[in-house]
Amino acid sequence: MKYGRSFCFKNENGIDVYLFGLRNSNDTEVLISNYGCIIKEFKFRTASGDIVDIVLGLEKMEDYLDEKYLQKYPYFGAAIGRYANRVSDASFTIDGKLYKVSANKKPFQLHGGWEGFDRKVWDVIAFDNKKKFIEFQYVSKDGEEGYPGNLTVNLRYELNDDDELSYVYTATTDQPTAINLTHHSYFNLENGGDILDHELYINSVNILEQDEDRISTGKMEQVIGTHFDFSQPAVIREKMDVKDGIDHSYEIHKNDNEELSLAAKLFSPKTKLQLEVFTTEPVVHFYAGQGIPPVTGKRKKTYGDYSGLCLETQVHPNAINIPPFPETVLRPDETYFQKTVYRLFELPEK
Secondary structure, three states, X not given: OOOOEEEEEEOOOXXXXXXXXXXXXXXXXXXXXXXXXXXXXXXXXXXXXXXXXXXXXXXXXXXXXXXXXXXXXXXXXXXXXXXXXXXXXXXXXXXXEEEEOOOOEOOEXXXXXXXXXXXXXXXXXXXXXXXXXXXXXXXXXXXXXXXXXXXXXXXEEEEOOOOEEEEEEEEEEOOOEEOEOEEEOEEOOOOOOOOOOOEEEEOOOEEEEEOOOOOEEEEEEEOOOOOOOOOOOEEHHHHOOXXXXXXXXXXXXOOOOOOOEEEEEEEOOOOOEEEEEXXXXXXXXXXXXXXOOOEEOHHHOEEOOOOOEEEEEEOOOOHHHOOOOOOOEEOOOOOEEEEEEEEEEEOOOO
């Protein structure tokens, strides 16, 4: 696409959908849409001149609305809200009042319901391709998917000349409401194939226990010595049970004196690219990509099991129903804030 803004199509409500390009002095480029705030491409030029696109995505923005894609919906590259991951019984209580939210994965809710923030067209409130940032806004109305309060959410992406792509969420509400936002990019540092030979480090020794529906119970489990253990860098196929995969939340070892803490590192021995994830959030949810549906993606590549992996930064899933977990109720006199940084670079040959 032409560097800057490119029109894609009008949706069924007559709203324009665009792609926006951010490019830095190293020719690292990110393509982001106002539909779902989807990161469609994240391209890095290696020292040898090769271009590696490190995220999964579809060829055209129209493809993200295709019914076949939505039937086995993997949320490629999208913003997630109002509440990331699973909410048990699709309900919660705030100040003694019970709220029933949409149970799109009955009996629980997943990623904000039937039409979460991932399927909304966001307003573009600021865009500067010279300063390399774009900011979107979405107003989630009181009662949307069952959530109380009018919630105004801003999401700002910024690409700097150190090849760091950051996103910042801020939000305000006019009623107490539940909120837990994340982003759902699938990473593959090799421009294709699978991620099983990538090396992964997660800055954690604990995962959240889950029930049969993968809903957090409130208990912790140590990972040391198990196939969930990435507390030291390890090749994914050598550590993980490839038959079962991983779809679990890791409690990050936080750096109390710094705003951002390291969540994870991902490295490809093939391309020598390393991705580091820093965040304000207490949890990184590692989804290894088992169960990615057969989808034709960019450059006519066929995606499937382990084509990419997710490192979703957030508060503990189901925290709204587990008092010992961090607070996820936002009140009218407060501002929600979350920042995550993806730092990408090429390691020299050893």
